[in-house]
Structures are given as structure tokens and as C-alpha cells.
Amino acid sequence: MNIFVARLNFKTRREDLEAAFAQFGQVTSAKIVKDRDTGRSKGFGFVEMANDEEANKAIAALNETELDGRTIVVKPANPKAPGEGGATQS
């Protein structure tokens, strides 16, 4: 289950998201989206969880909650668009 997390604090790290979602279930992967050129945080990220049911309740539990001092928005992520850099999704 891929989860989209927005309005994060600019100093929030991947391990912060991973720890936040790990409280509700097993986090397969966590990632903060940073700018490709500057390398600064864009203020949003993605979290992947092993169990979908834990992911759903983690979304409901962490959505519109305070993380690192900022209210975050958590919701299901959209499928990554196929491109020259990404692997083709079956």
C-alpha cells in the first residue's frame, strides 16, 4: 500500500515518517520527496506499508495530525507515471 503524505515539515526526515507509520504497522519503505536540483525537501513524501489494512488505519490515524510540529495530510498515493526512468508497471 503506497501512502501519500503532504504538508510535512521541511526538516522532517524519512525515518520520521517511517517511525510515525511503524506505530500502526510494518513500514516497507518510506521516502521524502526532495527537489532534484536543489535537494531541498518539497514538503511531501511517500510511505509504503506491508499490510493494506494497517496502511488504511495508519492513514486514518495519521491523517491531519501533527508531525514534527506541523499538521500533515495522509492519503493513498497515485500510481507512479511510467517514464524512461521508472520500471514499467504490469
Add this chain to the structure above:
DNA sequence: GCTGAGCGC
């Protein structure tokens, strides 16, 4: 050093 909707190379 900064900002604040939205979707990752």
C-alpha cells in the same frame, strides 16, 4: 536562513 499545494526518476 525563506515557502505550504500537492503525487515519487
